[in-house]
Amino acid sequence: MSPGPAPRALTEFVLKVHSRCDLACDHCYVYEHADQSWRRRPARMTPEVLGAAADRIAEHAAAHDLPRVSVILHGGEPLLLGPERMRRLLADLRAAVAPVTELRLGMQTNGVLLSERFCDLLAEYDVAVGVSLDGDRAANDRHRRFRNGTSSHDRVLRALALLRRPAYRRLWSGLLCTVDVRNDPLAVYEALLAEGPPRIDFLLPHATWDSPPPRPGAGGAAYAGWLRAVYDRWRADGRPVPVRLFDSLRSTAGGGPSGTEWLGLDPVDLAVIETDGEWEQADSLKTTYDGAPATGMTVFTHSADDVAASPELARRRAGRAGLSDECRRCPVVDQCGGGLFAHRYGDGHFDHPSVYCVDLKELIVHVNENPVASAPAPLAADPTDDLIDRLAASTGDRSAVRRLVEAQTAIVRALLGAVAGG
Structure with a gap:
């Protein structure tokens, strides 16, 4: 028998370094949805x-001659490890992977435990930090509260103030905001923008056809309406900050990559490693059914190549061929890509459009019909490309300088607009 095709390399690994959390967010996909495997895993x-x-x-990077890999520290809440355990973990990762390929480290955190000591450590190991924040106090406190019901908002803002310091600013990768259509979209946008983030990422709340998203009041395409209001304001402000969702739609409209598994037809190149060493698929699958992310493999028994070649990943890498008939016939399929894989689940299978189909279609059409005044080039194939590093290169980089000028011009326009409107 001839061997099958070599599996596509994985380039991003999510490490579940701590499986518990100090918040009790009621929309959390780890604790509040169908898969409850966290209960049997070590903390x-x-x-x-x-x-x-x-x-x-390291083995996978060497076998595929990868120029770089990304490792994202996740949870639960990764900062619950504490500074000393975190230091040992980062040192061990660097020692194993850095001799083989460039290691790009990241972390997603609720920010509650972030401190100067942690920031110094993360700066030492060049760990990019994403922070979850759903808007102003009222918006954030709808979901992101402590177990006793008290607000986490002040603690998160304190963390963001730390990340804005000159010594730590380079660590901050952006804000992650989960949409709730009961919150005022412009108030949320303004609250996020006021923190001066390097990027904003809006996520639709996880839902399936078996457990559809809430659609209070506005009904039909409520999520499209919410995001459309933010897009129009962002566009009028001169794009003062990159917004991954909108930039992804603009990129795919021009035939570029989406840079996210939420949209487009980019091949999946991510795997998760749980606290007990089990290989899993993306966390979002925890919202579909118990055991959905499982692969039956562990880091002790199976390689990353085994995971990449597994049938569980095959459909998620099948592009348009892996979509439902309805999706394949859709005129915006190249931009939508069927939406997030988990959001297609219902009646025991994934052969559906996204449960947000009507919202995605309406938003895509609106963005396409209302382009920004001067769209930049499509997203780079490597979304972690560092503008600051390129600007600092001794040989210079004209495209990076142009992007910096565009960004500064957008900021000035936004400020002038705010003054005029005040």
Whole structure:
């Protein structure tokens, strides 16, 4: 028998370094949805699991001659590890992977435990930090509260103030905001913008056809209406900050990559490693049914190549061929890509359009019909490309300088607009 095609390389690995959380967000896909596997897992990733995971990542990078890999520290809440365990974890990752390929480290956190000590450590190891924030106090407190019901808002703003300091600013990768259509879209946008983030990422709340998203009041395409209001304001402001969702739609409209698994037909190149060493698919699948993300593999028994070749990932890498008939016939399929894979689930299978189909279609049409005044080039194939590093290169980079000028011009326009409107 001739061997089958080599599996496409994985380039992003999510490490579940701590499987518990200090908040009790009622929209959390880890704790509040169908898959409850967190209950049987250890709270922390042990050094033995971390060592095996790091070796698997290095092995995979070497086998595929990858120029770089990204490792995202996740949870639960990764900062619950504490500074000393975090230091050992980062040092072990660097020791195993850095000799083989460039290692890009990131973290997604609720920010509650972020401190100067943590920031110094993250700066030492060049860890990019994304923080979750759903808007102003009222918006954020709808979901992101402590177990006793108290607000986390002040603690998150304190973390963002730390990340704005000159010593730590380079670490901050952006804000992650989950949409709730009961919140005022412009108030949320203004609250996020006021924190001065390098990027904003809007996420639709996880839902399936079996457990559809709430659509209070506005009904039909409520999520499209909410995001359309933000887009129009962002566009009028001169795009003062990159917004991943809108930039992805603009990129795919020009035939470029989406840079996200939420949209477009980019091939999936991500795998998750749980605290006990189990390989899993994307966390969003936890919202579909119990055991949905499982692969039956662990870092002790299977390589990353085994995971990449698994049938569980095959459909998610099938592009248009893996979509439902309805999606394949849709005129905006190249931009939508069927939406997030988990959002297609219902009646025991994924052969549906996204449960947000009507919203995605309406938003895509609106963005296409209302382009920004001067659209930049499509997203780079590598979305982690660092503008500051390119600007600092001794040889110079005209495209980076042009992007910096565009960004500064947009900021000035937004400020002038605010003054005129005041």
